Amino acid sequence: MINFLSTLFTYDFFINALIIGVLVSVCAALLGVSLVLKRFSMIGDGLSHVSFGASAVALSLGLAPLYVAIPVVILAAFLLLKIDKNSKIKGDAATALISSSALAIGYTAVKLSGGGNIDISSYMFGSIYTVSNQDMIITVTVAIVVLFLYAVFYNKLFSVTFDEDFAKATGIKTGFYTTLLACLTAATVVIGMRMMGALLISSLIIFPVLSASRVSKCYKTVIITSAAIALVGFLGGMVLSLILGTSPGSSIVIINLLIFAVCFVLEKFLKK
Numbered sequence: 001m002i003n004f005l006s007t008l009f010t011y012d013f014f015i016n017a018l019i020i021g022v023l024v025s026v027c028a029a030l031l032g033v034s035l036v037l038k039r040f041s042m043i044g045d046g047l048s049h050v051s052f053g054a055s056a057v058a059l060s061l062g063l064a065p066l067y068v069a070i071p072v073v074i075l076a077a078f079l080l081l082k083i084d085k086n087s088k089i090k091g092d093a094a095t096a097l098i099s100s101s102a103l104a105i106g107y108t109a110v111k112l113s114g115g116g117n118i119d120i121s122s123y124m125f126g127s128i129y130t131v132s133n134q135d136m137i138i139t140v141t142v143a144i145v146v147l148f149l150y151a152v153f154y155n156k157l158f159s160v161t162f163d164e165d166f167a168k169a170t171g172i173k174t175g176f177y178t179t180l181l182a183c184l185t186a187a188t189v190v191i192g193m194r195m196m197g198a199l200l201i202s203s204l205i206i207f208p209v210l211s212a213s214r215v216s217k218c219y220k221t222v223i224i225t226s227a228a229i230a231l232v233g234f235l236g237g238m239v240l241s242l243i244l245g246t247s248p249g250s251s252i253v254i255i256n257l258l259i260f261a262v263c264f265v266l267e268k269f270l271k272k
Contacts (some may be wrong), residue, residue, distance in 0.1 A: 007173075009024065012129075013129050013130075014129070015040075016041055016131055016136045017128045017129055017131070017195075017238070017248075018193075018238075019136070019140065020128060020131060020136065020139050020140070020191075020195055021128060021141075021195055021235075021238065022231060022234065023139070023140060023143035023144075023147075023164065024064065024139070024188065024192040024195050024196075024204070025204060025208075025227075025230040025233070025234040026031055026147065026230060026231065027143050027146045027147060027150075027184075027188040027226050028044075028188055028192060028201075028205045028208075028230060029204075029205075029208040029209065029223075029226040029227045029229070029230035030147075030150055030205040030223060030226070030227060031146075031150070031181065031185050031188060031205065032204075032205040032206060032209040032226065033042075033161075033209050033212075033222055033223050033226055034157055034160075034161040034181055035185060035205060035209075036179070036205075036206065036209045036210065036213075037161050037162070037183075038160075038161055038164075038178075038263075040181075040182075041202070041205060041206050041209075042095050042184075042202070043077065043080060043095060043182065043185060044185060044189055044201065044202040044205040044206070045095070045099065045202035046076075046080065046095035046096070046098060046099035047073050047076060047077055047080075047186050047189045048099075048101035048189050048193060048198045048199070048201040048202055049097075049098075049100070049102050049103045049198055050072065050073050050076040050098060050099060050102040051069050051072075051073045051189055051190045051198060051201075052102070052103060052105070052106050052123050052124065052193065052198035053101075053102030053104075053105050053106030053107075053109075053195050054068050054072035054073060054102070055068070055069045055102055055106070055123055055169075055193070056068040056105075056106030056107065056109050056110050056123065056258075057106055057109045059110070059113075060109040060110055060112070060113035061113075062229060063208045064134070066134075066135055066138045066139075066190065066191070067138075069190045069193075070142065070187060070190050070191075073186040073187075073189060073190050074101070074183050074186045074187065075186065076098055076186065077179075077182035077183055077186040078179060078182065078183070079098065080094055080095060080098060080182065081178065081179060081182055083097075083098075088196070096176045099203075103198075117140075122194070122197075123193065123194070123197065123198060123222060124197050124198050125196075125199060125200060125249050126193070126194060126195050126196045126197035126200060126201075126247065126249030127194060127195035127197075128194060128195045128248050128249070129248070131194050131195075135194065138191070139191040139194075142187050142188075142190075142191050143188075143191060145187075146184050146187055146188055149180070149184060150184065153177065153180065155178045157177055157180075157181060158219065159172055159177075160174050160177045160178055160181070160230060160247055162171065164178070177235055185205070188205075189201055190240075192204060195248070195249065196249040196252065196253075197249045199252050200249045200250065200252075200253055203252075203253045203256060204230065204233075204252070204256075207229075207233065207253070207256035207257070207260055208226040208227070208229040208230040208233065208256065208259075209222070209226050209261075210260055211225075211226070211256070211259050211260045211263040212225035212226035212228050212229055212263070214225075214260075214263035214264055214266065214267040215244055215263050215266050215267060215270070218268070229256075229259055229263075232255075232259065233252055233255045233256040233259055234252055236252075236255035236259075237251040237252030237253070237254065237256075238251070238252070240254065241256060
């Protein structure tokens, strides 16, 4: 088994998969803390459907999916916030409206184009081993930008996450930082879709945070623990997928589910 794993490191596609997986996992875990605490966690699920729709339309037109999906999903994140704040359509209803519409448009575009050369399942459930070198460069670049902006605006995002009204009273532009959080999430969802798929990417945002919050109570500790759990979940999922021959995306979710179960039991034990 060790020889098999060491052999994999000689292949470029496996190295690319590891780099993408580590970066996307960390980005999703860090942003997930704020999203879960602000009860925005389902925005990841909604944006993943928009990402699929945009990618499907791009593929149908012979365009590069990431170049189309990133700006479209960021725009969708902005619209979701505006609809939720200024419309009678609120929260989960707005997310369901946009996500289901995008999913339908994307699937229809594929069917109308013939869909002969488009692998729908890789965009629905992920296909991290088939990422091209061009997509690899875009993914790494976007992930680094997301991590950089998160680090630069960490204090502001912390304030907006915990008490938006108080942050606004102290002069912080809460609208801007909430929008920034949504845009960073949108970018992470797009670059993570080929890794996890449109149907599973939200689990990468939610599971590590829920697990970390079971065993950690301090905000900074939750962030660190969440990132660590995300990495363990990704690496464990990759190993499981290689052993069982299953999809990496679904295997990562299963490992994260097991980690959550362990953390849940630990929480009960620590309270005694």
